[in-house]
Structure formats: structure tokens, C-alpha cells
Amino acid sequence: MSFTLAIVGRPNVGKSTLFNRLVGKKLALVDDQPGVTRDLREGDARLADLRFTVIDTAGLEQATDESLQGRMRALTERAVQMADLCLFIIDARVGVTADDLVFAEILRRKADGRVLLAANKAEGNAGDAGYYEAFSLGLGEPIALSAEHGEGLDELRHALMPWHDRFAAERRAAERQVALDAEGAPEEHDPTKPMQIAVMGRPNAGKSTLINAILGEDRLLTGPEAGITRDSIGLNVTWGDRPFKLFDTAGIRKKAKVQEKLEKLSVSDGLRAVRFAEVVIILLDVTIPFETQDLRLADLAEREGRAVIFAVNKWDLAEDKNQTLAALKEMRDRLLPQLAGAPLVTVSALTGRGLERLREAIVTTYEIWNKRVSTSRLNDWLIEQVQQHPPPAPGGRRIRLRYMTQAKARPPTFIVFCSKPEDMPTSYSRFLVNGLRRDFDMPGVPIRLELRKRENPFADRKTHRATKLRKRPGPPRD
Structure with a gap:
């Protein structure tokens, strides 16, 4: 990919819709309710002959404290700093709001001129006023878009092309320098595909915290509130000496409690991640392990034919660890006989303890899943x-x-x-x-x-012989 583009803007301006349009798949959840996206989601974008990486971000809000909105904003600002280019989107139907003015100023400070401006929902004449208002933000000429209907994408491509050429030239220069520095060193190439790992569990079990601990950075939004994660986010990481792709999924409650449309979409997205995974980690809370929902998730993974690992989180809270571990193993074999002996690893996502044991269990279970017997x-x-x-x-x-x-x-x-x-x-x-x-x-x-x-190899021959006997002519009649 030639460069990375972060899509930023207020909640509900159409960032995720544009993200899905650019990657050509419905990877991000989309709903009329604002604030659906919370984590950063990456995808491989294609726009005519352009290839680049696009990042969908949470809606910028005026919150700087430790609240959920404040942590979402901090994560979005981090995406602005790590991306090569930012696409700042406003709602052309609404026009420029006070929040847009604030965030335009933030982008001027933090993006160092690496900003393009777009006025989304500009189909027809309804967005003309908002489009012309966008000039007042001082970020250059806006691009009129309709992410929902696919309008304005050619203008977006023309605006991205100079940046594409610039970043491509910078990367070629960097690669030449790296090649010169490494001249004489043996070339190494690992063709192994990333192992697909889905992390599942009930809400607030610590799934996002666990993945952040594996990544070694706060890439996913976390906090004490249950149900923060909504999308099934796929993240590539080299863990140990092997490549992995980790899927963080939304916490899944009992079906009777899932009433909101948005939560239903999140659950459906998480269940779909299981079908693409190779190993599924069922993350248990040591204080309330193997509840009905945990058993259903494990049974789902088994029915889908996936290798299963049980990771017991918050292990630092367990008092009598030996007795607790023995009780957990007994519950696993009694409640899930179809997964008897599945690895049960104790971890603390908050402190990072037990991660190496978890990685070893994943690799071993993956090899067993691929096992062949003569x-x-x-x-x-x-x-x-x-x-x-x-x-x-x-x-x-x-x-x-x-x-x-x-x-x-x-x-x-x-x-x-x-x-x-x-x-x-x-x-x-x-x-x-x-x-x-x-x-x-x-x-x-x-x-x-x-x-x-087993098929009888003589069955067809016997049938053929019986047919011939029936067709054999009898004695002539008088």
C-alpha cells in the first residue's frame, strides 16, 4: 500500500459509509445513530488505480477527560498522528458547525498540512450551502461527496493522486537507503500467512485489554463500561516469531437481552468473525467463569470446526489459585465434553502476565487442528x-x-x-x-x-447379470 488515509470528522457525518465504499465491503457497522464506530478499523482501499490503507475513526467530540467520549477522541487523535494523510469530513446538509471549527483547528495543529476536506451527503442540491460554507474552514477547496451513492469518488481520486506520488517517492527513497544499509545481509522472507485468531467472550471480560497487551500499545478502546467494542476489529501483529491476525469482537449477551438494532449488528459481526477464524479464544472472567453464554460461545466455535482455547482473565484476583484452576478444568470437561482437554490458560490482560503461555497454547492448538494421521x-x-x-x-x-x-x-x-x-x-x-x-x-x-x-464392487456386475437373465428370450410359443 502506498500511503495511509485516516477519515475523521464529527459523529454521523458518514465516515464509516465512505470507509465501506473505499474497501468495497461492509466491514464497518453503519447506522443512523451517531457514535457507532469506537475503535480504529483499517482496510485495504481501492479507488480506480490507487491502492492505499484507509482508517475509519470514531467521531470527534469535545471531550478531553477520561470518559468514554474522551478516550474515543484520544484514539482518533492518535490515528491522525500515525496516518500519512487525513480526510476531514463535514455534513453538507448541516453545514459547518461549531464542532467542525474546533476540530479543523486541531487538524491544522496536529496534521501538519496533511489534510483534505470533503463535504459528504452532497447529492442533489440539498448540500450546496454546506459545501460553500466548508471554504470558511481554511483547509482548501472541499470535495463534494456522497458516500452512500458513490458520487464524487473521481474527484477524491484526483485530490489523492499528488499525495500518492509524493509518498511513493519518499518510500522508494527510504527503501533504497535500507537496501544500501543491509547490503550483503542474507534476504529473509517468511511466506507463512498470519494465523487468524478471534477473541470472544461476554461483555467486559477484557477482550480489548488483552489484545492491547499483546500488541504492546493501546490500539483498542477500553474502559470499565460494558459493550465498548462494537465492530469485529482485525489487527495484524508479529507475536513471538509468528504473524497473527487478532479479531476483537463485541461482547455477546444472552439473545433475549439483545434488543437494540446496533447491538444485534455487533453480535452478528462477532459471530461472522468466528467463521473466518482458525483458533477461537474464549475469554472467561475468573470471578464468574463458564456461565451459560460462555458455554454457548464455545459450542458455537466447536460446531463451526474451530480450535478452541479457554483464557481465564483477571487471574490476579483469584485467591486459592491451585484449587481454582482444578475447579475450572473440572467444569470445562464436565460442561463441554466435546472440547475435553482444551487448553485452559490463566492470564491477566491488565498486567500482561501469562501472555507467553497463551501464545504457546495457540501455536500448539493450531498445529493439532492441522494434524494428519496416516x-x-x-x-x-x-x-x-x-x-x-x-x-x-x-x-x-x-x-x-x-x-x-x-x-x-x-x-x-x-x-x-x-x-x-x-x-x-x-x-x-x-x-x-x-x-x-x-x-x-x-x-x-x-x-x-x-x-x-462401503460400496460393493460386485453390485453393478450382479445387477447387470440379473437384468440379462430377465431379458433372455424364453422358448418359442406354439
């Missing part, structure tokens, strides 16, 4: 299991298990060919799954077992 080992194991615990014999004829193979990994999926799969009781299938998990060391990952009836 067909010969599986069939030797199957013979042993049948000898120790023969399958049932419905109707007096025992079900014969003939052959076993692994169809795929991610999650490990096995196929057993048998004589009467429709008569196999669930209890015996569970016995086989538990044996696979135990004997091939696969704790914490879903295991799929499919029973199939």
Missing part, C-alpha cells in the same frame, strides 16, 4: 478398539468396521466404512471420537467422524 496407523488403532470394545449387534448381526481413513484436517475429519452405518448408535461413535482424541493427542479441537457404507 491411514495405516488409523486402521491398526481401529482393530485394537474393535477388539477391546466390539460394536453393537442390532438384530443379532454385529456391525463390521472395515476400514478407516482421514479425509481432511482443519478440523481433523475421519471416515469409517462399516456394514450398517445407519444402525450405529451415537454412544459408539462418541467412544471412537474420544479414543482418537486420547490416543492421537488432539485435545481442544473438534473431531468429525463420518460413517459410510
